[in-house]
Amino acid sequence: xxxxxxxxxxxxxxxxxHEDIVRQALPLFDKILIAxxxxxxxxxxxxxxxxxxxxxxxxxxDENVYTCHYSGLTVDFCRSVNARFLIRGVRNxxxxxxxxxxxxxxxxxxxxxxTVLFLASPEWRIVxxxxxxxxxxxxxxxxxxxxxxxxxxxxx
Numbered sequence: 001x002x003x004x005x006x007x008x009x010x011x012x013x014x015x016x017x018h019e020d021i022v023r024q025a026l027p028l029f030d031k032i033l034i035a036x037x038x039x040x041x042x043x044x045x046x047x048x049x050x051x052x053x054x055x056x057x058x059x060x061x062d063e064n065v066y067t068c069h070y071s072g073l074t075v076d077f078c079r080s081v082n083a084r085f086l087i088r089g090v091r092n093x094x095x096x097x098x099x100x101x102x103x104x105x106x107x108x109x110x111x112x113x114x115t116v117l118f119l120a121s122p123e124w125r126i127v128x129x130x131x132x133x134x135x136x137x138x139x140x141x142x143x144x145x146x147x148x149x150x151x152x153x154x155x156x
Contacts, residue, residue, distance in 0.1 A: 005029040005085035005116070008074045010039040012046050014055050015132055015145050017124035021089035022065065024118045029064070029085065035077060036069045045133055046150070054148050075110035086115045091125045 007022055011034070025032060036051050038044060052067050059065040070077040078086065086106060088099045096117070103115035120127075127145050135142040136150050143149070 002030045002082075003028070003085065004031045004033065004081065004083040005087050006033045006035050006074065006078050006081070006083045007087040008035040008037055008070070008077070010042055010044060010129070011036050011051050011055065012042065012044050012129055013132055013146060013150060014051060014058070015124070015127045015129055016147060017089065017091070017120055017127040017145075019058055019147060020121050020124045021087060021118045022059070024121075025087050025116070026062065026064070028116070029087075032065050032087065033081060033083065034059070034065065034067045035074070036067065037071060037074065037077075050151075058147050073109065075106050075113050078113055079110060084112055084114060086113055088115055088117050089120055090117050091120045091128075 005025060005028075007018075007025070009018070011018060022032060022034065034055050036048060036055070048069055052069065055067045059067075074086065078084070086103075088103070090096050090099055099115070099117055106113050106115060132142050132145050135145075137153050139153065
């Protein structure tokens with residue numbers, strides 16, 4: 001049976017921290033689906049099309065990484081694509097606590113799903129999409145945290 005994992009998030013934007021998690025997970029799974037969804041607690045700043053394009057470009061050379069979008073519950077999406085694993089990244093203690101709770105809820109919603117936590121590499125533990133968005137909006141240099149250039153703030 002093919003080991004399919006889903007790495008789900010709003011990825012607004014997809015940071016080098018996210019990339020780090022996917023690269024750590026690559027040797028463990030036959031296929032990784034980076035699933036871009038909408039987080040009801042957040043407002044998307046960048047279009048879905050841009051986010052998918054940016055992620056596609058980062059993983060263009062990786063044959064077992066695919067991008068897609070979804071809506072609804074992540075565990076329902078996992079079921080629809082025959083994924084049994086959810087990839088999640090952990091930067092700190094607070095992330096671990098949040099991810100532990102989410103993993104328990106997901107397990108109750110779909111007992112066939114296993115959540116696999118990956119610790120962010122030390123260089124990326126401070127990186128979050130919200131931090132990058134703030135740097136970008138204020139005209140500060142965010143280039144160390146992304147593998148691509150965001151559009152100018154004034155053009156959105």
